[in-house]
Amino acid sequence: MTSSEAKKRISELSHLIEEHNYNYYVLAKPAISDYDFDMLLEELQKLEKEFPEFLSPDSPSQRVGGAITKEFQTVKHMYPMLSLGNTYSEEELKDFDDRVAKTLQEKYEYVCELKYDGVAIGISYKQGKFNQAVTRGDGEKGDDVTNNVRTIRSVPIKLRGNGFPPSFEIRGEIVMPREVFNEINREREEIGEIPLANPRNSAAGTLKLQDSGAVAKRNLDCYLYSLLGEELSYDSHYDSLEAAKSWGFKVPIYTKKVPDINAVFEFINNWDKARMDLPFDIDGVVIKVNSYAQQKALGYTAKSPRWAIAFKFKAVQVSTVLESISYQVGRTGAITPVANLKPVLLAGTTVKRASLHNADIIEKLDVRIGDTVFVEKGGEIIPKIVGVDLPKRPPHAKAVHFITHCPECHTELRRSEEEAQHFCPNESGCPPQIKGKMEHFTGRRAMNIDGMGSETIELLYDSGLLKNIADIYDLKKEDLLPLDRMAEKSAANLIKGIEDSKQIPFERVLFAIGIRHIGETTAKKLAYYFKDIEQLKKASPEELMEVGDIGGKIAQSVAAYFKDERNADLIHRLQKKGLNFRLSEEALANTSEKLNGLTFVVSGKFRDISRDDLKKLIEQHGGKNVGSVSGNTSYLVAGEKMGPEKLKKAEKLGVQIISEEAFMKMVSDT
DNA sequence: CAGCCTCGAGTTCT
């Protein structure tokens, strides 16, 4: 065969095979037998081997995978992948509908979709070709799993027709069909491997396999339900899905456009009953306002769109016996009661423990030792006791008496009137509190000391080397070497990690030392406002409350912390070791009091700066960020595509609207 | 004063 003949045949075969893939995996209507299909694929592979110059990454032969990915690259999403608000009852859903009706004041339609219990994915297409697939991650950034997603046959590699824009993103859910899941577990059991827990975790696990060849064998499926892009010209969500379908995407056939909330209820009730008949798991229904114009009018909260909501089906419940209650001590001294349950299988995992949160919850549930309780998984993962099976209560069931003394250090517990939680007041002498504080201090978001996780801390604490966080900086390699599991290498790494942590900026050090009520955000605010630890130490509660978002409770907590001599001493030691207790020169140069007392709303996208950086600038110059325009707002900083509601409101209230450039002038030196 | 939003803290199992 000549080279040009081969090229032609490869192209023909590729096209033909993708066509059959589409018929089989998207339409579920195979046009040829499996055998004939395999023959075509085999011929293609043979030709590609002979003429490798014609092997394209878009070839259907590439769907069998093979590429090995060492680590997945983290990629920033073009459009943040928001989560949806959740509802669990018809009333809550009715409330949602009322809010929509009130905002829109006109007719609107909903689109109902099934809520797949899988892994969310965003796939970009360029010039009609599969380009990149990224997991949800934290919503801002996700993992690039392009090679693995390419092996999913229902995801088109080349789009059909030519109605699609040159570049866009489509979002959906990757699931493992129940049948595939069962099949895999049958095989695993045969060869004595531990079965996979449930389809959802299996899909997630599969997507993170480093060998895309292994992924291809797992037969994942992908349902797509949302289009994003600058060049899309549709008026409604439903129309865009119809278009996506025509380009060859597997858009769920279950999606339905409905005229009002009652039809939504009907959709929900039908699927709640029929969901077992589906080939995959769903955990609810998603309801979206159909019209794009109306979606825009409704806008977003910080976390989720106001034009869509998820209705979750009642979680699966099981009942089991509460055998005993143990009490955990957290780093703040908070005592958390934990139920020890007779192990029971729930949604694929064995549940042995469940948090009871605090004494009020125990009282409200009226649980007693020996009771049979109902357990379900709140938020898919964390088990939760939701009630007691009263008829099954044994006559001798013991009421729970909350402990009066700390289970670890035996100090008498305290509980103030208005607080839900009991506390152990022995802050500096209660082992779990000390260890907890250290774990917090060394954690990734705080001092980020590599090699110092909970196990190492346990080891160092028990051996008497660490009594408080300042001792960390006195550690020497010679101290570490005699310890178990501390060879030359890990000791050196640990020392290096400790040394490196001295570079951590002031705001993170302030967070790390663990003042009650001071998390990442509040620590930053305090750092920018007071600039160094001396100023902060001197501040009275009244002065502290000058800072935005800091009220009486937090101010008291900060003042009390610095009043305690042990803390003052601790900080003194850390200062001597060279940790940062003032803002860096760079940060300092970027701060001022120019915006003191001013309140800003930031809306839209900006040309030279990200929204987050802009907000940071506002804070560094003494200004305050708020989410929505009100009478107290000084300025609305307007970017591209800002929320129309905000604009309208600002105009109505006479709030000054300024551009990115005007804002930059306000904070620049001149 | 109610209703919101944001932040902090604690949590399960593999």
Place this chain on the structure above:
DNA sequence: CTCGAGGCTG
């Protein structure tokens, strides 16, 4: 993820 606390808006 969820709950509660705290703060802010209207």
